[in-house]
Amino acid sequence: MGTISLKNARKAFGDVVIIPGASLDIRNGEFVVFVGPSGCGKSTLLRMIAGLEDLTSGAILIDGKDMTEAAPSKRGLSMVFQSYALYPHMSVRGNISFGLKMAGMPKAEIEAKVAKAAATLNLTEYLDRKPRQLSGGQRQRVAIGRAIVRNPEGFLFDEPLSNLDAALRVNMRLEIMQMHKDLGATMIYVTHDQVEAMTMADRIVVLNRGNIEQVGSPLELYNRPDSLFVAGFIGSPKMNLISGKPAEKFDAHTIGIRPEHLGISLKDGTWSAKISLAEHLGADTFLHVDAGPCGMMTVRAAGEYDAAPGAKIFLTPEPDRIHRFDKDGRAIRK
């Protein structure tokens, strides 16, 4: 059932190496999120798994079987594309049933499956509409419906929510997570939004320039980033990274401290800083401060913090929340 393994999978377009060699084991029923900045190769890696891109070298095992050379439709995977890629001239019904029709499934069975998928996705009343007569969210659902009916071992999502507005995105996020719970299928989900990654994933795979930087649960990545890149990428607002003199005191080339792990005091502290800007979000206040030798830093103050720009404050990092990195950006662990 639905395990997916990459064995040193490599991808190059001509001379340009996009994925130098990725190894990864995805367990059955797991929700894995690929996250990384734009252009880091997330889509490419996902498409390699889907079979839409050939591997330059290495292997892909699905369910324990070598699928490196298998056609996309033979891999037991369904894909949901960023632009949905619905067939514009087919009705919703036609779109959802197309894969089954191509697989030569009997009509009655197709009908039943489409009806069931449509019911789960609240699409029943739209079955005879064309994609262009649907809203973005409904189109997204059709794309998911098309993936579901094939009853795949695994689902591949390539930034499926990036074309939706913020409110709808939160909704669809919950629906996809619910669907994952109900189906118990393996899911790989690509996004560049680390909040999406943190909220949805069982495990997150952080990619940087085609390399897998770190694999772990959201909290593992949050609490124990292996590298400067992961530290800077996971968490919102970003971790404060300080190098130079202040870091040397901690025997590190660079230290990192998250905005939520800095204590604020008006009297004394490790570093002194001057408030330059305050963002009031209601539940929290984010202070952007100028901390002299430490550079610009972001600090979270719980609740409504009455801060005047220019005011002087003192910051104290929670000692066991300080992340230390060597000069290659690798984490130093005690």
Place this chain on the structure above:
Amino acid sequence: MATQQTRTLGKLAVSPSVLMLLMWMLVPLSMTIYFSFLRYNLLDPNPICSLLTPGALLDAENRCLAGFSNYSYFLTDPAFFKAMGNSLKLVGWVLAISVASGTLLALLLDQAFYGRGFVRIMMIAPFLVMPTVSALVWQNMLMDPVSGFFAFISKSFGLQPIDWFTYHPLASVIIMVAWQWVPFATLILLTSLQSLDEEQKEAAEMDGTPPLSYFWYIVLPHLIRPMTVVILIETIFLLNVFAEIYVTGTAGPAGNLPFLVYQYGLIANDIGGASAGGIIAVILANIVAFFLMRMIGKNLEA
């Protein structure tokens, strides 16, 4: 054009071209209609019936006014039915050939291969050749039963060369005209193919679509619109094919409606009859256009 002002401005802006078009179309059309009701033959020893002597219409002996007799004469002429049949066959076959081979060629040119850019440019060439020139080339260099290239091929296989223009005059004209119009269809269909969404191809691939089904369910529906556009534009031009028939001298067996009008007017010098024929051709073309527009309208909506 939301406000009254922009609408007025818009109307004002297009008015010169509308006036121009009106003059361009209405004047010849009215003149043709006028002539079609006259007994006006250039061989008439007393050609008093013409545009220049409108008083002739009121002539006491009513020698000029022909009523509908020009129309009834043209419509009952056996040559009319033959010409109309030829027109329809020509349009139908050329459409079928150009759309079918245009689609195949477009599919081929959509693939990546070495020298594709050059081949694409060469593809357009036939479209740029003047009909008269193309007819001469086909007649003398390709289809000639003695010195033509086709005859050479036939002979090298030990076969009897085909005397195209004697035995298959209409087919010859159809082949020549189709050759000119295939590039047009190819070009339009190719641009449309290139606009087919890449992710849709991949979705079809994920759905395990075999190539023929892919063509049938994904590509063809995508091409329907450009195909209707090709059909509409080609039909308009194909109804007017003249040079190929004139140059190859296949008028007898393969003459179409425009050619019949030409025969009435410039060979028989019967201006009245030719005008009536012209008006009939216009009416028929409009009927065809009406159905085509409805078909296209339906497709453009979808």
